[in-house]
Amino acid sequence: xxxxxKIEELKKQKNAIIMAHYYQDxxxxxxxxxxxxxxxxxxxxxxxxxxxxxxxxxxxxxxxAKILSxxxxxxxPDTAAGCSLADSCPADExxxxxxxxxxxxxxxxxxxTAAVKAVTDVVxxxxxxxxxxxxxxxxxxxxxxxxxxxxxxxxxxxxxxxLLWNGACHVHEQFSAEKIVELxxxxxxxxxxxxxxxxxxxAKLADKVASTxxxxxxAVKSQKKDFIVATESGILHEMRKQCxxxxxxxxxxxxxxxxxxxxxxxxxxTLEKLYNTLKYRLQHSTTEVVCPHCGSVxxxxxxxxxxxxxKQK
Ligand code: 13P
Ligand code: SF4
Numbered sequence: 001x002x003x004x005x006k007i008e009e010l011k012k013q014k015n016a017i018i019m020a021h022y023y024q025d026x027x028x029x030x031x032x033x034x035x036x037x038x039x040x041x042x043x044x045x046x047x048x049x050x051x052x053x054x055x056x057x058x059x060x061x062x063x064x065a066k067i068l069s070x071x072x073x074x075x076x077p078d079t080a081a082g083c084s085l086a087d088s089c090p091a092d093e094x095x096x097x098x099x100x101x102x103x104x105x106x107x108x109x110x111x112x113t114a115a116v117k118a119v120t121d122v123v124x125x126x127x128x129x130x131x132x133x134x135x136x137x138x139x140x141x142x143x144x145x146x147x148x149x150x151x152x153x154x155x156x157x158x159x160x161x162x163l164l165w166n167g168a169c170h171v172h173e174q175f176s177a178e179k180i181v182e183l184x185x186x187x188x189x190x191x192x193x194x195x196x197x198x199x200x201x202x203a204k205l206a207d208k209v210a211s212t213x214x215x216x217x218x219a220v221k222s223q224k225k226d227f228i229v230a231t232e233s234g235i236l237h238e239m240r241k242q243c244x245x246x247x248x249x250x251x252x253x254x255x256x257x258x259x260x261x262x263x264x265x266x267x268x269x270t271l272e273k274l275y276n277t278l279k280y281r282l283q284h285s286t287t288e289v290v291c292p293h294c295g296s297v298x299x300x301x302x303x304x305x306x307x308x309x310x311k312q313k
Contacts, residue, residue: 003271004031010278016052018274019044021061022212023234023266028056028274035238037213038064038110039125045069054277056269058083059304063114075281077273080303081265082311083111085197088167089146091115091309097143097165104141104163107133109150111169113309116146126150126196126211133158149173153196153203171263172197174253175230180205183228183249190226190249193218198230206230219243233261 008031011018019041020032029035034044038061045053045065052073055062060083062076089112098106098119108120109129117123124132133154136142144151145165149172155162175198184190184205193215194206203209208218212235219227219239229236230251239248253260291305291312304311 001272001275003275007031007271007275007278010275014052014278015050016054016278017048017050018054018056019065021057021234021266022216022238023232023263024056024269025234025267026237027271028269029234029237031271031274032056037125037127037211039127039211040213041065042068042110042125045072045074048072052278054274056274057081058086058263058265060086060111060113063304063309064110067114067117075277077270077277078268081268082303083169083265084171085109085111085147085167085169086113086116087311089113089116089165091119094145094165095119097145101141101143101163104143105136106143106145107162108145109147112146113304115309127214129154129196130157133160133162147197149199149203150196152200153209156200169197171232171260172230173199174255174260175199175202175251176254177201177205179251179254180228180230183251187226187228187247187249189224190228191218191222191224192228193230195231202230215239216242219246219248231261232263232266234263234266 018032019034020029041061042064046068053065054075055065056077058081059076062074066074091113094116106120107122107124108116110123110125122132142162144162146167148164148166148168151162151164172195180192191207192205194203194209196209216239220242226247228249228251233250236248236250250261291310293310294308
């Protein structure tokens, strides 16, 4: 089956657009109307005039698109595409933590469920977190969640002491300073590009710490030839496309036997599932599955409830 051709046909028929995060497989990035970081995907989702948004990313990205475009149908090709960072912040525990600190402003990273966002004052992404934190007076007490690494990084660059939720991403936690030091011996002139979800010891070795879009922008602008990249390896596809003359070296995870610099959740989406989503998910299901927490109707196999964010069994 020629998935690309079939997807293009269905997309036109149904007035759908396809958005993809930089961590998607190259085949999905290549067919998407928009490829971007979390912030850009949210901004595009808020602006589109299409009837249907197919969000090729993880669940919270689809949920964010739905919050920003409530009248649109938002579909994620594989609804089991969760996020370990969002999972590290259960909504009931976070709400309790917030209640215990009533004098704090709550800033949450976009990698959270809608239920966590509901007890949040401001939602940020890695592109705008520093700028938004700095918009608050220095004396303002702030809770920042769920990523302790991003929180520590923002604390260090803004000279603040935000109270951090102790969450992390299983992909970015895998990168080690030792592997980067080894690579630097091989490529002494390389710039080290690091996503702020990495541990502090890794961020300290960086020439640039930024969101996926920020790292890409740096690579395009830089005069350097070699780049050591410490984030999910999907971003290398767009880096190589935009800079074919440059050399991008993915940092291998600490456990060299796995390909854990690929996000297993992001990579659940495939062209076949994208096709099936456009073809079949717009039809009504005959078996009704209901969220035990809020009663919303779910798709069979849906991992998180769209309304309350509850993880399904
Ligand atoms: P970006 O906003 O930098 O694209 O990051 C999203 C993400 O999930 C990183 O793990
Ligand atoms: Fe979540 Fe980490 Fe995957 Fe990003 S890379 S979607 S933070 S699990």
